[in-house]
Amino acid sequence: MKPRVAFFDFTGCEGCQLEVLNFNLEIVDLIGAIDIVEFREASSDHSDDYDIAFIEGSQTTDRDVERVQKIREKAKILVALGACSCTGGVNALKNRFSMEENLKVVYGDSAKLYSTIPTRPTSAYVKVDVHLHGCPPNRNEVISLVKCLLSGKKFEQCHNPVCVECKLAENICAFERGEFCLGPITRGGCNAVCVTGGRKCWGCRALVDEPNVNSEKEILKKYGLTMDDMMLQFKLFNGALEVSK
Amino acid sequence: MRKLTIDPITRLEGHGKITIFLNDDGSVANVYLQIPELRGFEKFCEGRPVADMPQITPRICGVCPEAHHMAATKALDDMFHTEPTSTAKKIRELLYSAFYVTDHTTHFYILGGPDFIMGPDAPVKDRNILGVIAKVGMDLAGQVLNTRKENHWIIQAVGGRQIHPVFGLPGGVSKRISEEDRQKIEEIAKRDVAFAQLSLKVFGDIVLKNKAYVDMIVSDAFTHQTYYMGLVDDKNKVNFYDGKVRVVDPAGKEFVKYSPHEYLDHIAEHVEPWSYTKFPFLKKVGWKGFVDGKDSGVYRATPLSRLNAADGMATPLAQAEYDKMYSTLGGKPVHHTLATHWARLIELLYAAERLLELAQDKEITGPNIRNIPTGKPTEGVGIVEAPSRNFNVRSRISGNWGFLSTSSGRASSTLLITWSRPLSAPAGQARVFECFKRPKH
Numbered sequence A: 001m002k003p004r005v006a007f008f009d010f011t012g013c014e015g016c017q018l019e020v021l022n023f024n025l026e027i028v029d030l031i032g033a034i035d036i037v038e039f040r041e042a043s044s045d046h047s048d049d050y051d052i053a054f055i056e057g058s059q060t061t062d063r064d065v066e067r068v069q070k071i072r073e074k075a076k077i078l079v080a081l082g083a084c085s086c087t088g089g090v091n092a093l094k095n096r097f098s099m100e101e102n103l104k105v106v107y108g109d110s111a112k113l114y115s116t117i118p119t120r121p122t123s124a125y126v127k128v129d130v131h132l133h134g135c136p137p138n139r140n141e142v143i144s145l146v147k148c149l150l151s152g153k154k155f156e157q158c159h160n161p162v163c164v165e166c167k168l169a170e171n172i173c174a175f176e177r178g179e180f181c182l183g184p185i186t187r188g189g190c191n192a193v194c195v196t197g198g199r200k201c202w203g204c205r206a207l208v209d210e211p212n213v214n215s216e217k218e219i220l221k222k223y224g225l226t227m228d229d230m231m232l233q234f235k236l237f238n239g240a241l242e243v244s245k
Numbered sequence B: 001m002r003k004l005t006i007d008p009i010t011r012l013e014g015h016g017k018i019t020i021f022l023n024d025d026g027s028v029a030n031v032y033l034q035i036p037e038l039r040g041f042e043k044f045c046e047g048r049p050v051a052d053m054p055q056i057t058p059r060i061c062g063v064c065p066e067a068h069h070m071a072a073t074k075a076l077d078d079m080f081h082t083e084p085t086s087t088a089k090k091i092r093e094l095l096y097s098a099f100y101v102t103d104h105t106t107h108f109y110i111l112g113g114p115d116f117i118m119g120p121d122a123p124v125k126d127r128n129i130l131g132v133i134a135k136v137g138m139d140l141a142g143q144v145l146n147t148r149k150e151n152h153w154i155i156q157a158v159g160g161r162q163i164h165p166v167f168g169l170p171g172g173v174s175k176r177i178s179e180e181d182r183q184k185i186e187e188i189a190k191r192d193v194a195f196a197q198l199s200l201k202v203f204g205d206i207v208l209k210n211k212a213y214v215d216m217i218v219s220d221a222f223t224h225q226t227y228y229m230g231l232v233d234d235k236n237k238v239n240f241y242d243g244k245v246r247v248v249d250p251a252g253k254e255f256v257k258y259s260p261h262e263y264l265d266h267i268a269e270h271v272e273p274w275s276y277t278k279f280p281f282l283k284k285v286g287w288k289g290f291v292d293g294k295d296s297g298v299y300r301a302t303p304l305s306r307l308n309a310a311d312g313m314a315t316p317l318a319q320a321e322y323d324k325m326y327s328t329l330g331g332k333p334v335h336h337t338l339a340t341h342w343a344r345l346i347e348l349l350y351a352a353e354r355l356l357e358l359a360q361d362k363e364i365t366g367p368n369i370r371n372i373p374t375g376k377p378t379e380g381v382g383i384v385e386a387p388s389r390n391f392n393v394r395s396r397i398s399g400n401w402g403f404l405s406t407s408s409g410r411a412s413s414t415l416l417i418t419w420s421r422p423l424s425a426p427a428g429q430a431r432v433f434e435c436f437k438r439p440k441h
């Protein structure tokens, strides 16, 4: 029997689901090998019966927490899809403020009508079997994960920092152009697309396994920057990293 | 009283829940569209470097990140008082046109369109792209996928990334377009124009030649007399990337035309206790509730609204289709919400024609892609027209941001209005949603 795959979205922009939908022709092959039983963005059909659950988005309400726990009970394999689910993503930027402040700025005097909890990545609440990093993740990585799940092979994350792929792409280093790049400490696997696009790395794929902190410190020193500058940058996508498991 | 709940709403970006209260005789008493979460962009942008805004705001919506990226980038141009170079403006508009082509295609054939193409009585299981393929045939379906793929390629090649592009910088863009890529884009644009024309033909064959559909389009249930809003160029033609905001009243008369900086004089937001989403309205008319008419500040900003708010289209083929739509539906403005699908296809054709014009402009490959900002940053506002999808009723998400910067260049206060709202009177909504999304029993 084909494995049944479900996509669930929580708080996020849904770019991860879109990234999957945008496989276009590639996805047609995969569709032959799996049954997609839940995909809110693309279809009105629902099912509660699935083997593999992709979780997109972070958990930001009590209702989200209950829902993700129920999904965990049913799924054999649970995948955190994208930065929001892996590390909180940009949603975690709100954790720098009290929840009351957040509500007040958004809703003014009506704030008391609403409630919200600090943003958490999925692993803060349930066991996550595979993390697919990125905002959004790289589609080739999603495809290779699904292939691994189908064949029973172990899925391997990229263990190099973004710099390795960046150098292979023969980019001019962003630091040389006066931009602050997080490539040295960020997990690769995206082919350094943002640098190739003329910019820098913002760290959306979270920390590489063994970040070379010394080399990062040296780079910081060379360009007259501090650890605080770096943390400010790094928190953009990884504000809830410390509570992820 | 009975209660029906549709949760979650599907084939829509963003979360939503619809609750319908029915009277004992089965008629609709009230309908609520609820957005059940707070994300907090208005607050959490505070204290971030302003240069981050074009990375942060796109994460509001992964369906139209280009719109947020572009609006935030334009706000930075404004904030740093730096006009982008002519080549940079053209590169931005080129990417934006390709984005409109993919987005309108996605909406028409995959998200909103399936209800329409398959017909309001089609079973839920058929209302998706696979159902559409079965109905319109594999050949056209192949073209749909190919159009999406090719224009996504343009966005990736020009914008650096397909979802959440990175190319926008104050005063310009980060990367040139090579001659090789320009030629590829030109070929794609030619196919886009043909595809848009074919889509209009399909719409004519499936919808306009079918009396039941036409009756539904012009029926009372789908008609709301509201204000309409859209960006226009200096000749009052529809423009997606730049221009002034023009609003026309329910009779089609210009109500106001304002430039980005004046938006706070014209737009305010209303909060309802039952939803996390906010409801923008025309400040000078005032909030009178979810009702239509000249005295209600409810306005719409959809593809149809943009056509209503403008005097025409800036490209010849789209202009001819524009004239045809208004002559068929009895003149301007058109209040029939379902005509939005038609308007979307006319915009698709315009976007394709504009993409082709820009791809054939030799300046597009020029080296002069950025004016480096030198001035002291102050405050910036950027507005673009987002294609908008959400059901077939209204919703535009138009980036409309004011940043107040401090000397350190961090956003000290970010005001961000995400214009994305459902439309007008609850009873009307009920009919729209009931017709298009029946809850499963």
Ligand code: SF4
Pocket: A011, A012, A013, A014, A015, A016, A017, A056, A057, A081, A082, A083, A084, A085, A089, A090, A134, A135, A136, A137, B059, B062
């Ligand atoms: S990880 Fe990024 S792309 Fe995915 S939902 Fe979150 S914000 Fe969107």
Ligand code: SF4
Pocket: A162, A163, A164, A166, A167, A171, A172, A173, A174, A175, A181, A182, A183, A184, A192, A195, A200, A201
């Ligand atoms: S620091 Fe950034 S730009 Fe430089 S090589 Fe590493 S990833 Fe590339």
Ligand code: SF4
Pocket: A134, A135, A162, A186, A187, A190, A191, A192, A193, A194, A195, A200, A201, A202, A203, A204, A205, A206
């Ligand atoms: S270059 Fe950095 S920011 Fe860009 S996709 Fe890769 S990890 Fe994310």
